[in-house]
Amino acid sequence: MEREYSKLAPYYHYIGQTRGHFQSQQDFLSGILQNNNYTKSVLDASCGTGDVLNGLSKMFPFIKFYGSDISNPLLNRTFNQPYLYEDNIKLSDWEQLSENFPQNNMDFIYILGNSIAHAISIDKLEKTFSEVNKLLKDDGLFIFDARPWHKNIMEDSFNEPYKEKYINIVNGKIAFSYRTNYFYKDKRHHLQHILNVEEKKEIVVNFSFLDVSKVTLIDILKKNNFYNIKVIEDFDKYPFITLIAKKCS
Numbered sequence: 001m002e003r004e005y006s007k008l009a010p011y012y013h014y015i016g017q018t019r020g021h022f023q024s025q026q027d028f029l030s031g032i033l034q035n036n037n038y039t040k041s042v043l044d045a046s047c048g049t050g051d052v053l054n055g056l057s058k059m060f061p062f063i064k065f066y067g068s069d070i071s072n073p074l075l076n077r078t079f080n081q082p083y084l085y086e087d088n089i090k091l092s093d094w095e096q097l098s099e100n101f102p103q104n105n106m107d108f109i110y111i112l113g114n115s116i117a118h119a120i121s122i123d124k125l126e127k128t129f130s131e132v133n134k135l136l137k138d139d140g141l142f143i144f145d146a147r148p149w150h151k152n153i154m155e156d157s158f159n160e161p162y163k164e165k166y167i168n169i170v171n172g173k174i175a176f177s178y179r180t181n182y183f184y185k186d187k188r189h190h191l192q193h194i195l196n197v198e199e200k201k202e203i204v205v206n207f208s209f210l211d212v213s214k215v216t217l218i219d220i221l222k223k224n225n226f227y228n229i230k231v232i233e234d235f236d237k238y239p240f241i242t243l244i245a246k247k248c249s
C-alpha cells in the first residue's frame, strides 16, 4: 500500500483538488468545528498531502492542528504546507499513534477520504480505534468514513463521476491523465488508477480495501469505548458513510 502511494504521491494533490475532495472535507469539518467552541487540538490521522489540514489551520488559527500518515512521499507536501507546524506532523502507522502523540490530549480526531478501509483486517481496524481512543480527551470526537462499495458495485448504482473516463489534469507544473477501475475480488474491494504521465508512459496504482459494514463499524466503536455514535450517509458526493462518535469518559 505504501509503495502504491509512493507512485501516486506526485499526482495525489492534483487529483484530490480536481475532484473537489479536499474542499468538501474541509467544509464538512469546519461546520463541526464552528459548533464546538471548546476545541483546542485536532489530529488528522491520515493527512496524506495535508491539504485539508492546512485549509482548516488557516480557518481556525486558535486551534492546534496535528497530522500523521504512513506515507512519507505524501507527507513531504504536508511538511511544506504554509499554515502547519512541521513538528506537529508525524510519520506514523495508526497502530503507533499513542507512541507519537500524547495521550488524553486531542479534542477531535478524524480519518477521512476512504482511509480506514486500507486496514488489512478487522483486528487491525480495532487496534486503530483503540489507539484513537487513547489519544482523545474524554468526550472527544472521532470522525471517519467508509464506502459501501460492494453494495454499489453490485447494484450498479455507483455514482463515481470519474469511472471509466480519462481525466486530464493540466497545471502550470504538471500534466497527466488518469482513469479508475473498480472491482470486487477475494472479499476485498479493489481500485486501480491508470495514469498517463508522459507520452507512452503509464503508471498503474493498485489499492485494495476491507469490506466492512456499517453494523460492524458501530460494533467495533462500542467495543473500543465510544458512545453517542451517529451515521451520516452520502457525505462527500460519493456513496460514503461517515461515522461520528465520542470517547466515553
Ligand SMILES: C[S@@+](CC[C@H](N)C(=O)[O-])C[C@H]1O[C@@H](n2cnc3c(N)ncnc32)[C@H](O)[C@@H]1O
Residues within 6 Å of the ligand: 001, 005, 016, 025, 045, 046, 047, 048, 049, 068, 069, 070, 071, 074, 092, 093, 094, 095, 111, 112, 113, 114, 115, 118, 119
Ligand atoms: C485515500 S488516502 C486519503 C488521504 C487524505 N485523508 C485525503 O482525504 O486526501 C488514504 C490515506 O491513508 C493513509 N494510510 C493508509 N494506511 C495507513 C496506516 N496504517 N497508518 C496511517 N496512515 C495510513 C495513506 O497513506 C493515505 O494517505
